[in-house]
Amino acid sequence: MVEPSRRRAIEDVASDLFRERGYSATSVRDIARALDIQGASLYAHVTSKADVLWAIVDRAATRFETATAAATDRAASSSPGDRAAELAALVRAHVEVIAADPGDAMVFVHEWRALDPTRRAAILLRRDAYEGRFRDMIQRGIGDGTFRLTDPSIAGAFVLTALNGIAAWYRPEGRLGVDRIADHYADLTLRALTADHD
Amino acid sequence: MVEPSRRRAIEDVASDLFRERGYSATSVRDIARALDIQGASLYAHVTSKADVLWAIVDRAATRFETATAAATDRAASSSPGDRAAELAALVRAHVEVIAADPGDAMVFVHEWRALDPTRRAAILLRRDAYEGRFRDMIQRGIGDGTFRLTDPSIAGAFVLTALNGIAAWYRPEGRLGVDRIADHYADLTLRALTADHD
DNA sequence: CCTACCGATCGGTAGG
């Protein structure tokens, strides 16, 4: 028994299937089959397919929020006022959360559409707040001359969708490890935004 | 009768619904309802839901292929050897195709997973060839010193997913028109890739 | 393009 809980194992398996086929193309029987149990047996551990989706989306959102908050705090204290270092830390943290669980990340990015209206509204608020961190940091960097003058909304969308794209193609056994990918993405992001110097 | 054909109207309505909810969360009755007809009546014009998906994916792929080929040809003849101008033209063409039909673009980017194995394999080949154009252009630009030394695969993925993200948020009535968005995206892309000069 | 209908599969429940 390696799994901490059956409930968690169900969410993990569902996350991978939702990533590959999408929420509504995945049946509860598909999830059960991956665990070698009967479809109906799932309901001893979860109350509905919708609740499994919510659990995945919620934990993914929480991970993005906490990891990036910690990273920017660290950057702010180790190199205070350095907007480029702060943004690089934000980008790296985001990339690391995706690579740690690409299934969850993919579901968070794409499958929130399948949530019921109440939960969808709640997750959209959190997503907007999260994206706001990127926008705000770009805005501050423009203000102090670190980043060149540009549209923070467009630049934020450009960067965030580029980062989120990793969830679709990343494989743990791939050519590049998380660190190298994070290096490249932080570099490309800073290049796109940083003002020319000298 | 504004529609050139009923078949085309079905595809257009399906494209929007597939964009919003995904292919498998959209029923044939949903498509029919948007056209104010009965679900079964669709089958007077199409042979299956799967064929409607294929028609959308195929036409989207074709549009990306032809628009970017034309744009790079134009750039290559008006400013020969200018890799930056060529890449900018490629980016602009891609953005314009997305904005011209974000539904088709979204379906092309995300819903190809729902295709049957044969068609999925066929579209993946075309997608890989298409993405190869971006990679190759980056590679050539690195070769002649226009672009800085970097991983063309990673840089290509970064840029293409950033561009494709537009399909998810673009609205014709939005704050910025297609041209302004294309300006920003071409600029951000070139900044991310271009070697420092002087 | 409609009504009437088909078998298959869906998410989920009852009762062990």
Add this chain to the structure above:
DNA sequence: CCTACCGATCGGTAGG
């Protein structure tokens, strides 16, 4: 966690 089963909905067909 299983068997047996439920009503609803799915994509699609027959026959006008």
